[in-house]
Amino acid sequence: MKKFILFTYLTIFYSAVIVNAQARKEIVIATKNVSVILTIGANNRVYQSYLGKRFVNQDDDRLIPGGKHEAYITGGMEDLLQPAIRLTHSDGNPSLELQYVSHDAKNLDDNVSETNILLQDPKYPVQVILHYQAFNKEDIIKSWTEIRNNEKGEITLDDYASSMLHFEAKDYWLTQFHGDWASEMKMQESKLTSGVKEIDSKLGTRADMYQTPVFFLALNKPADETTGELIAGTLAWTGNFKFHFEIDERNALRVISGINPYASAYKLKKGETFITPAFIFTYSTTGKGEASRNLHKWARNYGVLDGNKPRLTLLNNWEATHVNFDEKELVNLFDDATKLGTDLFLLDDGWFGNKYPRNNDKAGLGDWQENKSKLPNGIGYLVKQAEAKGLKFGIWLEPEMVNPKSELYEQHPDWILKLSNRNENYQRNQLVLDLTNPKVADYVYHVVVDMLVKNPGLAYIKWDCNRSMTNAWSPYLKDRQSALYVDYTLSLYKILDRIRQKYPHLPIMLCSGGGGRTDYGALKYFTEFWPSDDTDPLERLYIQWGYSNFFPALTISSHVTSWGKQSIKFRTDVAMMDKLGYDIKVSKMTDEEVKFSKQAVKNYNRLNNTIWFGDLYRIVSPYEENRMVVMYVNEEKSKAVLFNYNLNTRYKEVLNRVRLQGLDSHKQYKVEETNLVPGTKSNLAENGHVFSGDYLMTMGLNLTPGKLIPLTSMVIEISAAN
Incomplete structure (x- = not known):
């Protein structure tokens, strides 16, 4: 009798669940193996009901209980913890409620689907659209948010996250990556405890010099390479970012990802829209390795410029000459590149400036004309000389920066980010140009494009950025200073968009003084990045291990240099793990080392397709x-x-x-x-x-x-x- 009663009870319970699931409105975002299920509550709000392994039987989606965690929690209402969005209306009201209006789902192609969910405040004409793209084969989901102000006056966004995700597990284990100049991407794992954990950046330009905008979050127990349930997440943003992890009183975890709102309250005028950067994540039940391979496949197909095309192997002159060279010496170095069998010669810092020649790092930035005493025949001559020896030619630029000792500084003091009533603060003897000013943005664009027009044979650019923002104030923004960090990055993207419209496939390395910019917001414009100025191969193994968790091998530039006391073989084998290059004084190498290196380049050319495009x-x-x-x-x-x-x-x-x-x-x-x-x-x-x-x-x-x-x-x- 008891068994019959229990059976009857369970039958009624599950029937109620199915009827309730059929009655509610459900939104499913799914890839081949992963699904996110959102439901519309009785209060017309959107809730996250599920994030995890996709069910083999899709009808099982309907059995999932309705969600209790709002998908995009608002500030100023009943929630007591950190919201995804917080704003102040034009009448001063600091609250926001978002109710479901509609949604649409469409296939962009045979692999990518997009879901857009329109939400609106019932009291104010403020709309928020939650965007989701699902990449089926790669098991990647990309989410971002669009915020529209249809009020009569200006609203202020105080928090404006790209994504909010919820988890319920016994324990949570966070793997993060941190460091400093020449010691980037150190891996650290810790158990999250009740309260708040944040990973963020406030550096402006070299935004991830200390903390990298990537993480693994393992559920219930620590994950390793082949076992464990986890998500891997990263933010496609080249400016200040923040990841917020908060465990509530019921041991539920909310993860909020997006632009760091620190000193960045963003004002929207009537009719304006703000679009957040994308948060990109994958889910794995078989450890970190599978998550990494998902990200690598997605990156090659969608996240990196020309991610499925070959890369160039180069010789850089920096370690051989630093800024002290002349035209004749550079042409002689071309022979070193041909000895090794590389594809390209890269001319680094020191080739520019006349009134203030770039003979050290204290002068010349901003004056992008060839130094007449070093290069009397100009860059075009070097391009032709390289081509005559079967080489492509590339060049170093740092177009966002200026030295106080430069003609640009003298002519345009209003183009520079600095406080007018305080001493200038220097890093590497330089300041940051105000890219929020359209005139400055146009200048930076023409620095790059005019050089390429003048020298059509230029085949490669190394784009550097050697300092962060400090003592920063924009003469152009005037009373909108809180928009500086955001608008700087958005302006940088607009410049890069313009360059790519004219030169869609030119290889460009994203340098940023080492690993100061490593994100998928920038990498859609670049073919590779420079992970660290530390090229000691022992240290590099840890750095390259770290980056390999989120970036494919063909994006990670790794050069054989004279750093470290290890053998040339060890140094070369380390560099071959990613995108091989050389930055070494070949004339100081022994004949045996040159012979080995030439053969190593041949070996790499035979193996690089597997390294660049294979599963790691x-x-x-x-x-x-x-x-x-x-x-x-x-x-x-x-x-x-x-x-x-x-x-x-x-x-x-x-x-x-x-x-x-x-x-x-x-x-x-x-x-x-x-x-x-x-x-x-x-x-x-x-x-x-x-x-x-x-x-x-x-x-x-x-x-x-x-x-x-x-x-x-x-x-x-x-x-x-x-």
């Missing part, structure tokens, strides 16, 4: 062992490249066999060490042997045969034998 598997973390192992596998699973790096290993330390990942269990693979120093043989016991993918992923390889030597490396080519 991070197998052994340098944070967990005294070594690092990663491998790339192409889409067909016919080719893989494995990188093994021994770090500061200790005497008699034991490193176990390494199980490979990502191969086809049924295929046979030949294992061959490549990138060997001429005249040496591989120590790999399995070198030249053929194994099944199943064996390699189950039994693995012994990557430390014989005596364990610190700071040594292997590059192993794995090719399908059938």
Whole structure:
């Protein structure tokens, strides 16, 4: 009898759930494996009911209980914690309620769908549109918000997030990435506790020098590379950002992502619209590795300029000459590039300025004319000389900046961000130009475009930005100073848009003094970025490991330099893990080092398609062992490249066999060490042997045969034998 009563009760309960689900309005945003389900409550507000693994049976969506967490919580109402949006109406009222009006969903193509949800305050003509794009194959969701002021007067946005997500789990584990100049992208994991945790930036231009706008959030327990439920998130914004994590009294977590509202209250006049940057995220039940691969695929297809096209291998002159060179010396350096077999020669800082020549970092920024004593025949001559030797030619620019010792500073003191009644504050002896001023923005655009028009053979630009904003005040904005941080970034995007309309495929590196700008807001205009000025290969392994969590290999510029005391092989093997380049004085290299490097470039040219476009598997973390192992596998699973790096290993330390990942269990693979120093043989016991993918992923390889030597490396080519 009791069993019958219980059965009857459950039948009635689930029937009620199904009837309720059928009656309510449901909005589903879904990819191949991930779904977000929103529901409209009885109060006409939108709630997040679900975020997680997509159900095999889509009808099961209807069984999910209605949400209790509002999808985009407003300020000034009944919620007691941090809202996603907070504004002040034209009559001074600081409250906002957003009710559902309508939504539409459409397929943009056979892979991308877009859902737009219109919300409006019932008392005020303020509208908010929640935008979602779902990238089916990549399992990526991109969300952003549009805020419209239809009031008769001006409203002030105090908070204006791109995204708000809710989670209910036993525990929450946050992985964040922090650092400083030359020590970027340090990985740190911590358990979130009740209250608030924020990751943010207030630096203006080099906005992620200290904190990077990326994170992993694991649910219930820490995730590793292959196990654990988590989301990976990043904000497509090159300015100040903020991630807000807040656990409430019921242990529910809200995650708010967007522009940092610090000192950035944003005013909207009647009829104006503000569009936030996109928050990009993926969900994984199989650890960080899968989340990274999702982001990499999305980035190559949608997030990075020409993400599915080859990159150039370059030689930079910076370490060879710094700013002290002349035309003849540069032309001679072209021979060094041809010795190595690189595609391009990059002329770095120091080529410009006449009244105030750029002979150090104290003068010349802003005066972008060739220095007549260094380059009497101009850039065009260098382009032709490079082309005659089979090289492309590129050049360094820092167009957003100015030295006080420059003609530009003398002629246009009102073009500079600085406080009029206080001393100027310098970083690297320079100041920031006021890009919010249309005249300044037009000037920056013409610095780049006029140079390319004058020198049509220029094939590459390195775009630098070597300081953040301090003591900043805009003469142009006058009484709208709180718009400075936001409008600067928006103006930068408009400049880049104009440049890309004229030169849609010109390779440009996003430098920013190292890892000061690494985000998908900028990368849609750039082909790659400079992750750090620290090129010591040991340090670089940690830096490159960090960036690899969110950015594909072809975006991460990694150069062989003279930093560190490691062998040329170790330095080269580290750089080959990403987008290989050189910044080294070739004349100081031995004949054996030059011979090895030339062969290494040939090896890289053979392997780079797998490295650039393959799936990345991070197998052994340098944070967990005294070594690092990663491998790339192409889409067909016919080719893989494995990188093994021994770090500061200790005497008699034991490193176990390494199980490979990502191969086809049924295929046979030949294992061959490549990138060997001429005249040496591989120590790999399995070198030249053929194994099944199943064996390699189950039994693995012994990557430390014989005596364990610190700071040594292997590059192993794995090719399908059938």
